[in-house]
Amino acid sequence: MKQNILSYLGLLLVPLAAQAIEPGPSSKYQQETEHWLLLQSRGQAVSPIPQTAAASERDLSLQRWLESYKHPIPQFFKDYSGSNRK
Template sequence: MKQNMLSCLGLLLLPLAAQAIEPGPSSPQQQETEAWLLLQSRGQAVSPIPQAAAASERDLSLQRWLESYKHAIPEYFKDYSGGQKK
């Protein structure tokens, strides 16, 4: 009984001993990506030319979005294992 109680106590204290992984980028590619995302979120890499869609472009994109609702959602998706199609 005493051994069982000590085992349970040890399991309850186990999460307190876990250590978190240091935050931050792990590779140069990730550092570069995070730098670009930071510039984007702060608005520091803004194009001097405003980019607005024409009315016809907005109409076409809205039409494409509305047509996407015409397709039925499948009951299940096919399972692909190992990157190979079955």
């Protein structure tokens, strides 16, 4: 009984042990990527040319999406990672 109480108490204390990682110095490439993502999210890096799809392109993409529902969902997925394929 005492062991159960201690384990429950330990489980309650687990979230208190989780801490956020402090942002540290990042590489030049990461800073540039973060800068571009920030520009995109704020809408500051918008193309002056609107990119639209033709009606035929929209119909084809919609048809492709609808056909994806024709395939049954398998019971499980085989894992092919690693060197031995079975």
